[in-house]
Amino acid sequence: MSEHGTFDSSESIYGDDPDTSSGSSAIRIASVAALGGFLFGYDSAVINGAVSAIGDQFQVTSGVLGFAVASALLGAAAGALTAGRVADKLGRLSVMKIAAVLFAISAIGAGLAPNLWLLIVFRIIGGLGVGFASVIAPAYIAEIAPARIRGRLGSLQQLAIVTGIFVSLLVDFLLAKIAGNSRADLWLGLEAWRWMFLMMLIPAVVYGLFALTIPESPRYLVATHRIPEARRVLRTLLGEANLDVTLDRIQRTLEKDKPPSWRDLRKPTGGLFPIVWVGLALSVFQQFVGINVIFYYSNVLWEAVGFDESDSFVITVITSVVNILVTLVAIASIDRFGRKPLLVIGSVGMTVTLATMAIVFGTASTGPDGTPVLDGAAGPIALIAANLFVVAFGMSWGPVVWVLLGESFPNRIRAAALSFAAAGQWVANWLVTVSFPALKDLSLGFAYGMYAVFAFLSFFFVIRWVRETKGAELEDMTEEAHHRKAKKQV
Incomplete structure (x- = not known):
């Protein structure tokens, strides 16, 4: 990533040697990072099952309803443009944790919103999380993935997105089925469509907790002069083989990289x-x-x-x-x-x-x-x-x-x-x-x-x-x- 909020994954930190890592640690870590893509898909599609109920609940025109549905995309654009800068200042894992918090706030706020405009505000907050996740997951995966499996690990993001879409739509269906329809009361005096948003709290918490179990990107650690930490992370991913060579490659890459503009x-x-x-x-x-x-x-x-x-x-x-x-x-x-x-x-x-x-x-x-x-x-x-x-x-x-x-x-x-x-x-x-x-x-x-x-x-x-x-x-x-x-x- 750069101070301009972009990243370059043109080369893996591991080079092209297929023997440098078994890839097992990288697969586990990349799978956790790809959970951001799952939330990306979940948040984007969850409103599908609630659209009709929201229109009836707040008695809005088609134009206003369309803006409410699309409002999360405004937050996503802002989140995508700023995620890189935040990641360079605070680290890749910090962005994941922030995204998890934004998803959680959006889930609770949208589910309990008393009017359409507050619903829109909380959807925009969720959109910020979508923007953060859409940038940080592929960037992080590119920075920790061995070159020989980088394509497959990168594809986890797209697979996670479409899986998140499926799960959110399935949850919408089940909640509406249990309540009778999306407009009917379900639990605690709240309509089914509100629980569709509230249920997003579960994957948001899971994402945040799992983000605590993976290491910071070695590239970011080297860029912030935390060499001992970078060495420990690389040892986890690579073992002792080629550890110094890989660390030197990261340092030389950072020295020659010109921040994109x-x-x-x-x-x-x-x-x-x-x-x-x-x-x-x-x-x-x-x-x-x-x-x-x-x-x-x-x-x-x-x-x-x-x-x-x-x-x-x-x-x-x-x-x-x-x-x-x-x-x-x-x-x-x-x-x-x-x-x-x-x-x-x-x-x-x-x-x-x-x-x-x-x-x-x-x-x-x-x-x-x-x-x-x-x-x-x-x-x-x-x-x-x-x-x-x-x-x-x-x-x-x-x-x-x-x-x-x-x-x-x-x-x-x-x-x-x-x-x-x-x-x-x-x-x-x-x-x-x-x-x-x-x-x-x-x-x-x-x-x-x-x-x-x-x-x-x-x-x-x-x-x-x-x-x-x-x-x-x-x-x-x-x-x-x-x-x-x-x-x-x-």
């Missing part, structure tokens, strides 16, 4: 480097296809087209299971088939499924309350299309974009460019999330048609602008390497 993204002639725009566009397309509409609003969506609340919960849980399974498929296949082919296939699949949903909703008859009614085969078709959309996204644009962002940027600007692209992703996520309730009221067919257009455009964007990074060394991503390749082609 936003200024690094600009060309000497002005404007951003083209690869920076490509990274930003990847992030924006990933969100503009509307994937988070499925995970934030799916209950509202299925209720709007005729399913009862219980069936809507079941559909949502099934969708989250599908998301986990296809993420595992992506992790297993990305190094075999390559990044670009998966993106192209994903774009085609998303375009077809989203267009199908747009046609089904756009041609549906309208009920007395103005919502579309899916008669006959229309309901099953929409349900199948929605889940196939998740399949297409989960095996491609979901995990692959993050891999490409880590591999595509030149070494000199990688950290700053990653931060810039991630910020763009949070903003795009917020725009989609805050706008969907109003779009739903206008026309679900139009909403899904718009997402289909972005999926269609993403196909041509990948074909024209995205280059394959499968098997490429990170050093091949430098501007100098590009110039050398261009000269050879000439």
Whole structure:
């Protein structure tokens, strides 16, 4: 990490020697760090089961309700931008502990909020925790992971996120089932939707307690001149073999590293480097296809087209299971088939499924309350299309974009460019999330048609602008390497 709130994971502290560590300690430690991703997913999706109840409880318009759902993303953007600076001042473990406290405060505050605006405030606080977790977990894992298993350990973050989404939706379903519906009283005179938020206190406490059991990053310890502590941590991870060599490598890396800055993204002639725009566009397309509409609003969506609340919960849980399974498929296949082919296939699949949903909703008859009614085969078709959309996204644009962002940027600007692209992703996520309730009221067919257009455009964007990074060394991503390749082609 740097004082600018970014980090560079371009090289492991262990180098590339496959014999330097068994990896068992690193796997355990990385698994604890990845719990931040679990809370990231849990906090992001937990509001799904509560959206309808919140709207009824506080009698708000669709626009205000959309802002309430998306409010956590504002906190996430702020948390992501400041996590690096806090981590450099206080340490990686301190950021994890702070994130756990923020999640706990959000769980209690949102669950007990007497009005919508306090609910929004506590959701923003939870969003800060999401932002912290989204940055610190992959950074910490990159800094403690042996090079030979760094990719697999890094993928724990994405797996933890989708697992957190599944668990939060499952908890929402079970609480609503026990109470009768999300609006009904459950325990202690509190409605089921409030307990959906309160239950997040459990994983928040678990995350905080487990954070007490793992060591500080050796890289941070060396950077803050705590060499004896760094030596003890490295001994735990490596044993005595190559301990001094690894410690020396960390010190030399820190000495030569130049803290990344936003200024690094600009060309000497002005404007951003083209690869920076490509990274930003990847992030924006990933969100503009509307994937988070499925995970934030799916209950509202299925209720709007005729399913009862219980069936809507079941559909949502099934969708989250599908998301986990296809993420595992992506992790297993990305190094075999390559990044670009998966993106192209994903774009085609998303375009077809989203267009199908747009046609089904756009041609549906309208009920007395103005919502579309899916008669006959229309309901099953929409349900199948929605889940196939998740399949297409989960095996491609979901995990692959993050891999490409880590591999595509030149070494000199990688950290700053990653931060810039991630910020763009949070903003795009917020725009989609805050706008969907109003779009739903206008026309679900139009909403899904718009997402289909972005999926269609993403196909041509990948074909024209995205280059394959499968098997490429990170050093091949430098501007100098590009110039050398261009000269050879000439």
